Amino acid sequence: MAGIRDGLGALWLAPDGANMIQQDGRWVTWGEVRVLAERIDEQLSRVGCDEGSRVGVVLGNRMESVAALVAILGKGRTIVTLNPMQPAARLSSDLVSSKPQVVLGPSSAWKETEFFSAAEDSGIVGFAVDGVELRQCSGGSSATIEALHTEGHPVAVEMFTSGTTGPPKRVPLTWRQLDSAMSAVHGHTGAAGPERDPLTGRVSLVFLAMVHIGGLWAVLQALTEARPFVLLSRFTVDGWVTAVSEHQLRVASLPPAAMRSVLSADIPAEKLSSLRAVTAGTTYVGPDLAEEFTHRYGVPVLIMYGATEFSGAIAGWTKPLHTEWWARKRGSVGRPFPGVHLQTVDDNGEVLPVNETGKLEVRAGQTGKGANGWLRTSDLAHIDEDGFLYIDGRADDAIVRGGFKVHPEVVSNALRAHPSILDASVYGKADDRLGQVPVAVVELVDGAIPLVEDEVKTFLRGQLTGYEVPVDIHTVDELPRGVSLKIDRRRLLELVADLEAARV
Template sequence: MMANPLTRRITEVLALAPQSRAIEFEGDWSTWAEVGDQARRIATVVAQHGGSHPQVGVLLRNTPAHVATFLGLILAEATLVVINPARGDDRTRDDIAALGLPIVIGTADDLAALVRTSDSMTAVTVSTLTEPPRLSPCPTPISADTRPGVAVRMLTSGTTGPPKRIDLTYDMLARSALGANPEAATAPAEPRRGVAIVNAPLVHIGGVYRVLQCVTEARPFVLLPRFELQRWAQMVREHRPKAVSLVPAALRMVLHSDLTRDDLAGVRAVTSGTAPLSAEDADAFTDKFGIPVLTSYAATEFGGGVAGWSLADHTRYWHDKRGSVGRATLGAKLRVIDDDGNPVDPGVPGLLEVKPGQLDPDAGWIRTTDLARIDEDGFLWILGRADQAIVRGGFKVMPDDVRLALEAHPAVAGAAVVGRPDERLGETPVAMVELRTESNTDTDEIADFLRTRLARYEVPTEIAIVDTIPRTPSGKADLGAVRAHFAASRGGHGG
């Protein structure tokens, strides 16, 4: 018997209907047999060159070969160490050198650019599902630490600083994908007929979860290299999925595009997470397309979601609870505490603590940095990040409040707000704004708009209009890059 239910389920799915379609990528379908063959080849390579429960670095790209690599590491019960090749060559090379891994897997181009020839590791090139992995084995590979029970060392989004790695165990991923009692979960009797669309990056927990969700359900899926509006819309029209997942930045792109209800005719619900989404945008999307938006709350360290909206809750409660991220899901427990660590009454703001359902039931509370409130019906509102609050001359400014006000302007496609040091006031809010392509709005007009919606001390002292806001792989604004922009600039508009 397999040591863990996730490995067992994937083994069963790969053998269920080998010749049926599994992944569509750039117009071509791969079968479960092709995915399974490559996964098993990867598992063999890892067993021969990595030892017991090895940590294996993967320069992850959204390709079928990398999906098979991920599954192969699960078959080998190894640990996938996520490496993001898009972070820049120097940082990625330093990251690989610091990790000290026995095996690194990637495309030929990534390995040539990012893995030093002097590094004591086995480099494994993966190209397509039908080409066997090519090895450049080191004669004396390093003996790295092993992490039995850890499935993925996942990178956080790196929204506020350098990404760090969070260990996601096989048990956590099994609970996320198979339910609260994964040992009792049974594999599907046949592949699903509906086709899903995966546009989240594999270097983010959202991409990992969506792929696992599809594979464990034996559901064929379209894998997009990245979210690109027209390609995504083409796949939605062709496959008519009942549900799609869009991060807020992508949802706003769809909302403000020329797509119509006919383009999204098969979709019954849109799920949205990874970053805050305003109730106004959610309502505007529903008004335009007739599709409810089900927001959720998750974090990498939770191993997935801990709160979200269901269709039934949306139908019954959205009018009164709009702006909430829903109620506890997947067996999670939520509470809000005060500054002394004591639980507060329903409706009272404080710091959010979570007991994720993906963790052992006896695990303690995880304290987040999110300010929140929970009402008497269990609905959760995220009010902002406590560690991102800007104190301007004694007044507290929440960046998300300013961002939402900016994004309410009809010309604004997206915004990011950070604090900038100020000798007199301590800190002031500054904002980076991305306009819709057809707009010629200037910063004076935006600042005037904000003064009708915000207190004077909340209005940014500088507004910078840029072509594109820097973003992390999960679609969140890269606040480190935003701060770096403003560190080199002075002036602008504000209160």
């Protein structure tokens, strides 16, 4: 299978009338995408943005984002992802901190004064992209170009991840990493298949946010394999089921939160009869949930494990593996992909024997360290005698809410910015549908009036992404602390349990 850039180049062999992206019930042709991609490429070249340059994209799930990917990555440029789900102030701050040479976004983003000012004041050349129209909104006739390389390898994508500890950080993914990851996926699943005409063959489905590695990867795989695909702006049960039924999909992804939604909706089995397997990842997938779905629809759930730092998945199940091993290995996330090596280590870095839990380390071409170096993750895991990987927990305190990581300190800092809140603590609470959800406990400034929870949540939505906003905000007279003045988590949970019991 050719690399991603070669795969993008092969799209030009497709006829203009070929269906490429189905969105909102309408097919967008390759010709429409090509025209916009060529216009973007022309304007980027006009301002001096050629191979190696960094281009920011407000990356929503829409045709314009796909055309931007083709124009940027197809010419060896770097895409800097910007999250459209953020409030304007945070999106603008992200733009300033990442400072791409050029930024592309919808007109709705440019109508926000903060976003326009951030681009203009930073000297960033900016374009509004809507439909096949491209309009310059900021900057002059040229951009200051500075290519980014990691250990000598050119970078293809810069995107946010939670990292191993601390607040989210931007991680560079090199062309080497992405091509290695694509090769590993094809080796694991045989997804590339035989040679065929571009934009023919089975349709794929993308509904995860493209600004998340899961959504971006699904689009890159469809583009590299020159496959038509359905692009949903977000997951809905009706949208997912309609795509599966209309296009008779054989394989579709379904994270655990979405899987629970499908089960709760009691979808008739005949609507999903084409499915031969469902892949599940982005967050922990309980074996009970996987088996419930399999029992209901007769479709095996193939759990995958990956992360942004790995450029996608590095381990998982296949259908033959599931048939042979699931009954004995339930709870595992599968075996490593071809070219991926795994080990667990103790706190001193000593390699642990099979079946002993420790910090998971990965060695693969798709990590930043490459095939010759071990990358330590923030996950606790063990590997059994047959090479199956089990994720046992996390070494940090990140809350994983429906596949999105929420760092308690980021949310706590946003709460502390409220004029009535002196201090705050945030923790993860188990949730049947999303895995975990954030809950906040706050201590008020002396003399402050009691908080109205909905008003605080409205305040937080101006600073945080929607999935970071706590589901509950409890007020206590004083946050419990230990002798070191750190929050005493055990006593905090006891306080919350008493408050919740009082509510009932």
